[in-house]
Amino acid sequence: MIVHWHRRDLRPNDNRGLAHAVDDGPVVPLFVLDPTVLEHASPIRVACLLEALDDLRAWYRERGSDLLVVRGEASAVVPEIAAESDATRVVWNEDYSGLAQERDRAVRAALEDDGVACESVHDAIHHEPGSITPNQGAHYSVFSYFWKKWRDREKRDPVDEPDAADLATVSGEPIPSLAELGFDEPEATPPTVTTAAARERVADFCAGPIYDYAERRDYPAESGTSRLSPHLKWGTIGPRELYAATERAAQRAQTDDDRESVRAFQRQLAWREFYAHVLEFNPETVTENFSGYENEIEWRNDPAELEAWKAGETGYPIVDAGMRQLRAEGWMHNRVRMLVASFLTKDLLTDWRAGYDWFRAKLADHDTANDVGGWQWAGSTGTDAQPYFRVFSPMKQGREYDPDGEYIREYVPELADATAAEIHSWHELAPAEREQVAPEYPAPIVDHADRRERAISLFERARGE
Ligand code: FAD
Structure with missing residues (x-):
């Protein structure tokens, strides 16, 4: 027997590790609900995970096998399942984040102690x-x-996906629900992940x-x-x-x-x-800047401004539309991700890590490498990052990429009756005009021109200039 340990490869088709395992089959398919990994998860991601597991299990069951979904530390569960199945080998597909690699090293050591071979394959x-x-x-x-x-x-x-004949006849316990795993229902409607x-x-x-x-x-x-x-x-x-x-x-x-x-x-x-x-x-870049500056960046980190950003209440229409799309759908358009990340770091002068934490909690597609990469790009601390002096103007970006204000109106209903011109010049309207156009929508919480200057000086000080 060979155990194939599924992780972020929740499919039978085009799965190099699984195809490799069945070469010496029969294969026992396994997924581990590891509390250390779940500690870093969020309701929307766990909801997606459970749906994908359910779907994969159905595929195995239709072929007389099953996906074993077991709760516990991977370094204990994987050797246990290997021993119970009399497996000589465990195969998995590589995961490139630091946390995953740490877990895999522990599993590898435990299997080696038991005399079980393990092999990891590049697939993702x-x-x-x-x-x-x-x-x-x-x-x-x-x-x-x-x-x-x-x-x-x-x-x-x-x-190719494996043949039924290459799969072991096993039978798993029911998959726990979101509540059984200790998660609330997600705020957003999760996408269908099958x-x-x-x-x-x-x-x-x-x-x-x-x-x-x-x-x-x-x-x-x-x-x-x-x-x-x-x-x-x-x-x-x-x-x-x-x-x-x-x-x-x-x-x-x-x-x-x-x-x-x-x-x-x-x-x-x-x-x-x-x-x-x-x-x-560079696994440390999940929490550390990729590019060091001469001095610490003196982020302003104002809690009230961060909360306004999260709630989509900054008074910058395209930023607010993006932040509300995130809460409603667990997804945000790439152009707008760039823009809201620039706004948080350069207009609100808030550490990119606060934005990364919010995205990590709310995105259904949160991927450590892409999310850290995107945030460090916007925060001018990453590889091939946005130069610190090139600060996006949320008004110009709104005019250019949502000229009719269609996207903004969809997610910011307070502006439903505003014209495109009013939306894109919201920062310039007099208080009385704003009151007339959209009384429920806030005035800009900061002045972009002023914050742009402050952001540039912040980075110049960090550069030691
Ligand atoms: P498409 O444009 O259809 O692209 C297809 C695929 O290519 C995407 O699904 C993704 O896998 C990849 N891709 C596209 N753009 C990028 C990019 N800039 N960087 C890396 N991969 C990319 N992407 C994530 O998958 N997960 C994240 O957690 C994530 N966080 C981000 C945070 C910030 C601050 C920024 C600026 C970008 C982030 N991205 C992230 C990248 C990008 O925004 C999303 O991949 C994209 O919006 C997903 O939509 P799509 O599948 O329709 O993309």
């Missing part, structure tokens, strides 16, 4: 950390160089929207992006299967622009891998 990304490197150093810090190599490197084909939903989204996106991606991806009112992030987070779609679908779309492309648009989408998939590499070699 195309090119594993350490395989795309500059002349010096373990990983690239500039994305455009990484991208050129990633783009030109040959990609593996998707792997392999069928993931495949449907890939098929729909690659049938048309992928050709407009380059043009539409920055406009939050349009559904121009794939919304595959919760699937990539939980592994309900495999990276090879997704990439192969994009390559087929490229072959069907009618024009050079269509082909370029597919490339633009693949480029975003490469960002995900870039950040996985950065995290693997």
Whole structure:
């Protein structure tokens, strides 16, 4: 017997670790609800996880097997299940965060003590950390160089799902509910995280929207992006299967622009891998700045301003729309993530870690590497980060990316009757005008021009200038 320990690879298809395990089958499929991992989780993510587990279990059950879902420390549970199943080997797919690696080292040591072999396989990304490197150093810090190599490197084909004959006949206990695991119901409606939903989204996106991606991806009112992030987070779609679908779309492309648009989408998939590499070699950047400054950054960290940001009550319409989308859907459009993160760090002069903690609690697609990468980019502390003197103007960004105010009105109902011009000049309206247009919506809590200057001085002091 071989145990395949599922973690963030909640699918039977295009799963390299599982395919590797069945080579020497029969396979006992396992998932561990580890309290140390759950300590870092949030209601929305656990809700997504439980749905994906339920879906995966159904797939195994239809084939006369089962997914064993067991509560307990992984370093105790995995060896126990290996012993009960008389397994000679345990296989899993690599996870690149520091916490996961620490857990895996403990599991590996416990299995080795019991004389059980273990093997980890690279599955979640195309090119594993350490395989795309500059002349010096373990990983690239500039994305455009990484991208050129990633783009030109040959990609593996998707792997098949296992046959029923390769699966062990086992039977698991019921999967605990959200409440049994000690979590409240999520504030947002969680997305559907199953392999069928993931495949449907890939098929729909690659049938048309992928050709407009380059043009539409920055406009939050349009559904121009794939919304595959919760699937990539939980592994309900495999990276090879997704990439192969994009390559087929490229072959069907009618024009050079269509082909370029597919490339633009693949480029975003490469960002995900870039950040996985950065995290693997710098696990401390979950809490520490990637780029050190000469002096500490003297963040202002005003609690009332942070609360206004979280609630979507800053008086900057596009920022508030994004923050409310996050609470309602557990997802936010990328352009708006960049903008709200810039607003928190540069306008509210608040440490990026406070924003990261909020995103981690609220995002269904929270992925340590991408989330830390995005926050450190916006906070001008990361790899290939936004230069500290280039501060987004929330008014200009609103005008450019939501010109009709459609996205803003959807999430900020107080502005439902305001014209686009009123929305985008909200910061300039006199109090009486604001009172007339949208009496329930707050005035800007800070002055952008003033805070921009203060942010630049803050970073100059940190740089020792
Ligand atoms: P699409 O545009 O359709 O892109 C397809 C996939 O490519 C995404 O699902 C994602 O896996 C990857 N991708 C796209 N853009 C990026 C990017 N800039 N960095 C890394 N990968 C990317 N993404 C997460 O998956 N989880 C996070 O926790 C997360 N936190 C972020 C925090 C901040 C402050 C910022 C600025 C960005 C963050 N991102 C995060 C990146 C990006 O915003 C999301 O991946 C994207 O909005 C997801 O929507 P989509 O699937 O429709 O994206």
